[in-house]
C-alpha cells in the first residue's frame with residue numbers, strides 16, 4: 001500500500017488512505033479520509049453488533065413462534081383475506097419481529113357449509129378470542 005498523508009488523500013479525492021502509522025489499537029490498515037477512523041477498528045465492531053442483533057431477533061422470533069398456536073375457524077370465502085390480515089396484524093402487534101410467513105397456518109380448508117371452510121390461523125393464544133369475534137362479526141353472528 002502506498003503511504004500518503006490525509007491531506008494528499010483529500011486532494012486526490014480518495015475515500016481511504018494509508019498513513020503507515022498504526023492506529024491506537026495497533027492496526028496497520030487504511031483509514032477513512034473523512035474522519036481518520038481506522039478501517040479495522042470500525043469494521044469488526046459493526047459486524048459484531050449486527051451479528052448480536054440478528055441473533056437476538058431470531059431468538060425473540062423463535063420464542064414467539066413457540067408460543068403461537070393454531071386457531072381453527074369456519075370462515076366464509078369472501079372474508080378469508082380480511083381474517084388473514086387481522087390474524088397477521090394481531091400477531092405483529094405483539095411481536096414486530098415476526099415475518100409475514102410466520103403468521104400463516106398451512107392447512108387444507110375443510111368444507112363447513114355453503115361458501116364456508118374451516119381454516120387454521122397462527123397467532124398468539126391471547127388473540128384467539130379477538131379473531132374469533134372478528135370472524136363472527138364479518139359473518140354476521
Ligand SMILES: [Zn+2]
Nearest residue numbers: 023027038041
Ligand atoms: Zn485500528
